[in-house]
Amino acid sequence: xxxxxxxxxxxxxxxxxxxxxxxxxxxxxxxxxxxxxxxxxxxxxxxxxxxxxxxxxxxxxxxxxxxxxxxxxxxxxxxxxxxxxxxxxxxxxxxxxxxxxxxxxxxxxxxxxxxxxxxxxxxxxxxxxxxxxxxxxxxxxxxxxxxxxxxxxxxxxxxxxxxxxxxxxxxxxxxxxxxxxxxxxxxxxxxxxxxxxxxxxxxxxxxxxxxxxxxxxxxxxxxxxxxxxxxxxxxxxxxxxxxxxxxxxxxxxxxxxxxxxxxxxxxxxxxxxxxxxxx
Amino acid sequence: xxxxxxxxxxxxxxxxxxxxxxxxxxxxxxxxxxxxxxxxxxxxxxxxxxxxxxxxxxxxxxxxxxxxxxxxxxxxxxxx
Numbered sequence: 542x543x544x545x546x547x548x549x550x551x552x553x554x555x556x557x558x559x560x561x562x563x564x565x566x567x568x569x570x571x572x573x574x575x576x577x578x579x580x581x582x583x584x585x586x587x588x589x590x591x592x593x594x595x596x597x598x599x600x601x602x603x604x605x606x607x608x609x610x611x612x613x614x615x616x617x618x619x620x621x622x623x624x625x626x627x628x629x630x631x632x633x634x635x636x637x638x639x640x641x642x643x644x645x646x647x648x649x650x651x652x653x654x655x656x657x658x659x660x661x662x663x664x665x666x667x668x669x670x671x672x673x674x675x676x677x678x679x680x681x682x683x684x685x686x687x688x689x690x691x692x693x694x695x696x697x698x699x700x701x702x703x704x705x706x707x708x709x710x711x712x713x714x715x716x717x718x719x720x721x722x723x724x725x726x727x728x729x730x731x732x733x734x735x736x737x738x739x740x741x742x743x744x745x746x747x748x749x750x751x752x753x754x755x756x757x758x759x760x761x762x763x764x765x766x767x768x769x770x771x772x773x774x775x776x777x778x779x780x781x782x783x784x785x786x787x788x789x790x791x792x793x794x795x796x797x798x799x800x801x802x803x804x805x806x807x808x809x810x811x812x813x814x815x816x817x818x819x820x
Numbered sequence: 821x822x823x824x825x826x827x828x829x830x831x832x833x834x835x836x837x838x839x840x841x842x843x844x845x846x847x848x849x850x851x852x853x854x855x856x857x858x859x860x861x862x863x864x865x866x867x868x869x870x871x872x873x874x875x876x877x878x879x880x881x882x883x884x885x886x887x888x889x890x891x892x893x894x895x896x897x898x899x900x
Contacts (some may be wrong), residue, residue: 639842670851670875782826788842 568599569618576625578737584662586633589690592720594630621730637677653802658737662688665695681766683745685713686732693719712745770800823887830860832891839888851875
C-alpha cells in the first residue's frame with residue numbers, strides 16, 4: 542500500500558493514542574435520542590454500507606447481497622466524543638440520476654434531507670466504477686467522507702491505491718478500511734467528526750459546466766425553481782434534470798411533490814432535538 | 821459492430837451508445853461509455869443475457885441492450 546491503511550498493522554501501542562480510542566464511541570443502536578448531526582451512508586450496491594452502519598451503531602441490520610436488500614432507509618445512532626449522531630443507511634445505488642424506487646430513496650435523502658455528513662462507501666476493488674457516484678454526491682454536497690472499503694480484498698488482489706492522492710483529487714477525506722474486520726473505523730469516526738464540526742473544505746472536486754448557454758439556462762431555471770418552491774435545496778441540480786428532460790423530475794414539479802420534499806427537509810432540520818448543529 | 825456480436829475472447833472499445841433516455845443513463849451509470857473497454861465474461865446457454873466485464877465490474881445485458889452498444893474490436897485481440 543502506497544500510503545494509509547496502517548490500521549491493519551496497528552500494534553498494541555496504537556490503541557492508547559487519541560485517534561484510536563474507541564472508548565469515545567458509544568453505539569446507541571436504534572436509540573438516536575438527542576443527536577447533534579445527521580450522517581448518511583451511501584454507496585454502490587454491495588460495497589459494505591450496512592456493515593459500516595452496523596459497526597458504528599452496534600445494530601444488526603441485515604447484511605446481504607442481492608439487489609434492493611435495503612429497500613427503505615434504516616436509522617440508528619452513536620455518539621463520538623460527546624456528540625450525538627443519527628446515522629441513516631441508504632439503499633445502494635449506482636447513480637443519483639437513475640430512477641428505480643430504492644435509488645430514488647437514496648437520492649431524495651441526499652438531495653433534500655441534507656445530512657451533515659455523507660459517508661460514501663466505495664468498493665476499493667472496483668474504484669473506477671464506484672467513483673461515478675462519489676462525483677455525483679460531490680455535486681450536491683461537500684460534506685463527504687469517502688470510506689474506501691474492502692481494502693482487505695483489494696490487497697489480496699494486489700491492487701495498490703494511493704489514498705492520499707485520491708483524497709487530494711477529490712478534496713474530501715478518504716479513509717481506507719475493512720469494515721467487516723473493524724479496520725479503519727477509528728479513522729472513519731475521526732474524519733466524520735471533522736467534516737461535521739468544521740467548515741467544509743473549499744477544494745472539493747466539482748464537475749464543471751463548460752457550456753455558457755447551458756450555464757445560463759441552469760441559472761435562470763434554478764432561480765425560477767427557488768421562487769416556485771421556497772426553501773428547496775439544490776435547485777441547480779433539479780434544474781439540470783429538467784433541462785435533461787428527466788420525466789420523474791418533470792412530474793414532481795408538475796404535481797408539486799417537489800415542494801413537499803423541500804418542506805420535509807426543512808422540518809426535519811428544525812425538529813432536531815438539541816438544535817446545536819451548526820452548519 | 822455491436823456488443824452482442826463480440827466473441828468470447830475479444831476485447832473491444834465502446835464507440836457509441838445507440839439508445840436514449842433512461843436506458844442510456846443506466847448504461848452510462850454502470851460505466852459503459854464511449855472509450856470504455858469491454859469483454860465477454862460469461863454467457864448464458866442461449867447467449868441472452870451475457871455478462872460483460874466493464875471497469876472491473878460485471879454487468880449483464882440482454883441481447884437487445886447489447887445491440888445498442890457499438891464497439892470496435894481491439895487490435896491483437898481478434899480470435900485466430
